[in-house]
Amino acid sequence: xxxxxxxxxxxxxxxxxxxxxxxxxxxxxxxxxxxxxxxxxxxxxxxxxxxxxxxxxxxxxxxxxxxxxxxxxxxxxxxxxxxxxxxxxxxxxxxxxxxxxxxxxxxxxxxxxxxxxxxxxxxxxxxxxxxxxxxxxxxxxxxxxxxxxx
Amino acid sequence: xxxxxxxxxxxxxxxxxxxxxxxxxxxxxxxxxxxxxxxxxxxxxxxxxxxxxxxxxxxxxxxxxxxxxxxxxxxxxxxxxxxxxxxxxxxxxxxxxxxxxxxx
Numbered sequence: 001x002x003x004x005x006x007x008x009x010x011x012x013x014x015x016x017x018x019x020x021x022x023x024x025x026x027x028x029x030x031x032x033x034x035x036x037x038x039x040x041x042x043x044x045x046x047x048x049x050x051x052x053x054x055x056x057x058x059x060x061x062x063x064x065x066x067x068x069x070x071x072x073x074x075x076x077x078x079x080x081x082x083x084x085x086x087x088x089x090x091x092x093x094x095x096x097x098x099x100x101x102x103x104x105x106x107x108x109x110x111x112x113x114x115x116x117x118x119x120x121x122x123x124x125x126x127x128x129x130x131x132x133x134x135x136x137x138x139x140x141x142x143x144x145x146x147x148x149x150x
Numbered sequence: 151x152x153x154x155x156x157x158x159x160x161x162x163x164x165x166x167x168x169x170x171x172x173x174x175x176x177x178x179x180x181x182x183x184x185x186x187x188x189x190x191x192x193x194x195x196x197x198x199x200x201x202x203x204x205x206x207x208x209x210x211x212x213x214x215x216x217x218x219x220x221x222x223x224x225x226x227x228x229x230x231x232x233x234x235x236x237x238x239x240x241x242x243x244x245x246x247x248x249x250x251x252x253x254x
Contacts, residue, residue: 010192013192013193014192014193014194017192017193017194017195018193018194018195021193021194021195022194045156045157046156046157047156047158047160050160051161052160052161053161055152055154055156055159055160055161056152056153056154057153057154057155057230059205059208059232061201061204061205061208062196062201063196063197063200063201063204064194064195064196064197065190065191065194065195065196065197066191066194067191067192067193067194067195068191068192068193068194070194071191090194097196115156116154116155116156118155118231118232120232120233120234122234122235122236122242123236124200124204124234124236124242136197136200138200138201138204138234140204140208140232140234142155142230142232143155144154144155144156146160149161
């Protein structure tokens with residue numbers, strides 16, 4: 001009985017806090033993405049013609065964890081199959097956040113554009129035991145920031 | 151040391167190629183951080199401690215790569231790639247590699 005109680009409390013906490021943080025994060029992402037829009041970002045390999053006097057690496061990373069409610073939802077999905085929507089939004093948010101961090105780093109150092117962006121996803125701390133396993137995903141975005149000589 | 155992940159350094163010419171250079175580091179988690187991560191597993195959200203840990207470790211891998219390149223006499227590393235793998239329970243390997251070159 002107590003265990004069921006704990007389970008329900010965790011589920012509700014996960015649902016409440018998870019929803020709240022997701023909503024807040026999406027609002028924040030929209031604003032920051034609009035602010036960093038002037039900086040061109042591509043994953044082309046060949047740099048454009050022009051005079052560049054500086055090229056350097058910029059990167060942004062983020063490690064996110066999924067909340068309890070979504071984890072249970074995903075576990076149920078494992079039974080029935082289909083799209084795991086709850087994880088889709090998590091990874092979408094994380095990826096946008098990592099790219100934004102990279103862009104913000106580039107803007108701060110006075111870059112004019114970022115070329116050859118790579119986005120990498122790694123699941124960290126996979127544990128064999130399902131209990132107390134920390135399910136977390138790291139997203140890393142990196143690219144080359146170029147500064148045009150004026 | 152100029153670092154890029156392009157195949158050249160824009161506006162500069164490559165004088166000499168030195169071949170592959172790489173650096174790696176393996177990091178284990180911290181108990182304090184793991185506790186916080188356990189809480190975050192209920193509420194969801196970013197694990198700031200891990201984000202910092204991984205970015206510090208990645209910097210270390212880059213530093214090792216730079217060391218190797220400067221020992222060869224290179225002044226730039228091009229076409230840099232990163233890779234991350236979780237090798238054992240609670241430990242992650244961060245790996246950086248690229249081509250060391252000397253620019254004119």
